[in-house]
Amino acid sequence: MNLSTTIADVHFSTCLMNAAGALCVTQEELETLGRSRSGAIVTKSMTPAFRQGNPEPRYYSFPGGSINSMGLPNLGYPAYAEIIPKLRKFGKPIIASIAGLSPVDFLEAAQTITSVQPDLIEINLSCPNIPGKPQIGYDVEASRSLLLQLKDVLTVPFGVKLPPYFDPVHHEAVAGVLQEVGVDFLSVINSVGNGLVVDPDKERVVIKPKAGFGGIGGRMIKPVALANVRAFWKLFDGQMPIIGTGGIVSGTDVFEHVLCGASAVQIGTAFVDEGVTVFQRLEKEVSEILHRKGYESLLQCRGTLQEL
Numbered sequence: 001m002n003l004s005t006t007i008a009d010v011h012f013s014t015c016l017m018n019a020a021g022a023l024c025v026t027q028e029e030l031e032t033l034g035r036s037r038s039g040a041i042v043t044k045s046m047t048p049a050f051r052q053g054n055p056e057p058r059y060y061s062f063p064g065g066s067i068n069s070m071g072l073p074n075l076g077y078p079a080y081a082e083i084i085p086k087l088r089k090f091g092k093p094i095i096a097s098i099a100g101l102s103p104v105d106f107l108e109a110a111q112t113i114t115s116v117q118p119d120l121i122e123i124n125l126s127c128p129n130i131p132g133k134p135q136i137g138y139d140v141e142a143s144r145s146l147l148l149q150l151k152d153v154l155t156v157p158f159g160v161k162l163p164p165y166f167d168p169v170h171h172e173a174v175a176g177v178l179q180e181v182g183v184d185f186l187s188v189i190n191s192v193g194n195g196l197v198v199d200p201d202k203e204r205v206v207i208k209p210k211a212g213f214g215g216i217g218g219r220m221i222k223p224v225a226l227a228n229v230r231a232f233w234k235l236f237d238g239q240m241p242i243i244g245t246g247g248i249v250s251g252t253d254v255f256e257h258v259l260c261g262a263s264a265v266q267i268g269t270a271f272v273d274e275g276v277t278v279f280q281r282l283e284k285e286v287s288e289i290l291h292r293k294g295y296e297s298l299l300q301c302r303g304t305l306q307e308l
C-alpha cells in the first residue's frame with residue numbers, strides 16, 4: 001500500500017513517524033529511528049544548552065494513555081547540529097524540533113540548526129512542563145511575534161507544534177496568525193496540559209514534578225487531536241499540510257487522523273510503550289484497512305471525512 005506523503009516538498013516514503021520527545025534525545029535513539037520503519041527522524045525539542053530535565057519519576061503510562069513532565073531534557077542544539085549530518089545516511093527526512101525558555105533561545109537554535117539543513121524544522125510552541133513558563137501557543141500575540149522573528153532566520157521549511165485548542169474562536173485566532181506568518185506545516189497536537197493522574201491505591205500522584213501535573217498523551221486524547229486536525233484542515237481549506245499526533249495506537253487511529261486531514265502522523269505514547277516495532281505494526285494495520293476499503297493510497301482519503 002502506498003503510505004507515502006509530501007510535506008513542504010519533502011518526500012516521506014511512509015507517513016508514520018515518531019513524535020518529538022518520544023525516544024529521540026540521544027544519538028543512539030535517533031540512529032535507532034534511522035534504522036526503523038519510521039518515515040522520518042524527529043528530534044527531541046532542543047534548547048541552547050544540555051538540560052537534565054525534571055526530577056524522576058517524570059513519565060507514567062497507564063491503560064488510558066500517559067502523563068509526562070520531562071522538562072525538556074535534551075543535549076543542547078550544538079550537539080544536535082553535529083548529530084544531524086550523521087543521520088543523513090539513513091536516507092529519510094530529518095525533522096529538528098526547536099524549543100526554548102525565551103525568544104532568544106528559539107532564535108539561537110534556529111540560526112544554528114538551519115545551517116545544518118534538516119529537511120524540516122518544527123517549532124515547539126507547546127511544552128506544558130516548564131515550571132513558571134506557560135505554553136507559548138496559548139498566547140497568540142507572543143506566538144506571532146516569535147514566529148515573525150524566526151521566519152527571518154530560517155532557511156528550511158518550518159512548521160509549528162501546537163497545543164490543543166478547545167474552542168473554535170481560538171482555532172480561528174491561531175490560524176490567522178499562522179496565515180500571516182506563512183508557516184509551511186502544522187503539527188497538532190502536543191500533549192494535553194496540564195492533567196493529573198492519581199494512583200488510588202497509594203493515594204498519591206504518579207509523577208514527581210509540579211506536584212503530579214503533566215501533559216496527557218495516548219489513547220484518551222484522540223478526540224481532542226482529531227478535532228484540532230479537522231479544525232485547522234478546514235480553516236486552511238485543505239491547503240496546509242498537517243501532521244496529526246495524539247492517541248494513535250492502531251491502524252484505525254491513523255486512518256481517522258488522515259480522514260480528518262492529516263498528511264502524516266506522529267506516534268508518541270505507543271512508541272514509548274512498544275518501541276520501534278510500532279511503526280511496522282501500524283503500517284500493516286492501516287494498509288489492511290485501506291486495502292479492504294478499496295483505496296490505492298493513504299492520501300486518497302485525506303480530509304474526506306463526511307458530515308451528517
Ligand code: RRO
Binds near residue numbers: 068
Ligand atoms: O519535555 C517535556 O516535558 C515535554 C515537551 Br518539551 C513537550 O513539548 N511536550 C511534552 O509533553 N513534554
